Amino acid sequence: xxxxxxxxxxxxxxxxxxxxxxxxxxxxxxxxxxxxxxxxxxxxxxxxxxxxxxxxxxxxxxxxxxxxxxxxxxxxxxxxxxxxxxxxxxxxxxxxxxxxxxxxxxxxxxxxxxxxxxxxxxxxxxxxxxxxxxxxxxxxxxxxxxxxxxxxxxxxxxxxxxxxxxxxxxxxxxxxxxxxxxxxxxxxxxxxxxxxxxxxxxxxxxxxxxxxxxxxxxxxxxxxxxx
Numbered sequence: 001x002x003x004x005x006x007x008x009x010x011x012x013x014x015x016x017x018x019x020x021x022x023x024x025x026x027x028x029x030x031x032x033x034x035x036x037x038x039x040x041x042x043x044x045x046x047x048x049x050x051x052x053x054x055x056x057x058x059x060x061x062x063x064x065x066x067x068x069x070x071x072x073x074x075x076x077x078x079x080x081x082x083x084x085x086x087x088x089x090x091x092x093x094x095x096x097x098x099x100x101x102x103x104x105x106x107x108x109x110x111x112x113x114x115x116x117x118x119x120x121x122x123x124x125x126x127x128x129x130x131x132x133x134x135x136x137x138x139x140x141x142x143x144x145x146x147x148x149x150x151x152x153x154x155x156x157x158x159x160x161x162x163x164x165x166x167x168x169x170x171x172x173x174x175x176x177x178x179x180x181x182x183x184x185x186x187x188x189x190x191x192x193x194x195x196x197x198x199x200x201x202x203x204x205x206x207x208x209x210x211x212x213x214x215x216x217x218x219x220x221x222x223x224x225x226x227x
Contacts (some may be wrong), residue, residue: 014131017077018084031063033071033081040082041119049121052078079125084133086122090115091135094142102218105146106211109164112139113210116172120180123172152225160221167217171208178208 022033027118039060056076058065072078090111095104116123131140143164147157 016130017072017080018133020073022071031061031067031071035061036068036071036078037081037085040078040087044082044121046120049124052121054078075159076129079129079135081132083122083125083129084135086119087112087115087135088137089134090214091138094138095146097145101146102147102222104149105143105164106218107216108142108146109214110140110167110211112168114171117179119176120176123169123176127169147221150221151223156224160217160224163221164214167210167213171210171213175208175210183187 036057039050040057043056043060047056053076054068054072055065057078058068061067072081093111095107099107116126131137142156144161147160150157
């Protein structure tokens with residue numbers, strides 16, 4: 001799940017590669033965390049989430065698997081590093097502080113969503129791992145700041161944060177699942193949808209409508225605040 005956006009900046013830390021100091025040697029090793037992350041993303045893009053193992057990443061780099069353990073402790077570290085890396089561009093272009101809160105929230109959420117759906121494996125991992133990397137935290141914090149600018153009760157802000165978080169991950173997961181299903185056979189996919197839902201319902205099933213749903217959430221946040 002998305003790292004609890006309402007708890008960003010707290011002292012609560014999960015056991016994460018981002019919270020462990022990197023080991024260093026006297027001489028710069030040929031293998032680096034940056035190279036490992038690049039190889040991990042290349043492997044995931046090519047073969048998918050199920051293919052990710054320490055051994056396969058080592059093969060991608062042309063090294064023995066034991067070499068990776070100097071930089072990462074386990075497969076989950078590779079997942080966390082790869083997901084945070086694909087969020088780097090979105091985190092580097094956060095909306096400015098002078099924008100209205102709703103514009104800043106929607107722009108940040110859209111960039112977050114676009115980054116997660118650019119790689120079919122990213123949304124799957126993001127839904128099952130806490131997002132505590134620096135880029136994920138920067139995006140989450142911008143959403144929190146936008147809602148803080150609106151003001152209101154802390155509990156209502158927490159509910160709003162959760163609504164945006166659920167929309168981000170839910171829509172991203174649905175979008176990549178539909179993409180994978182279509183790539184496996186357009187005819188079979190359409191037949192499966194037709195047999196599962198009525199023609200009138202297919203429009204909702206076949207589209208995430210991310211921006212429109214986000215607009216609806218923002219309208220609800222405004223209405224609750226004004227009330």
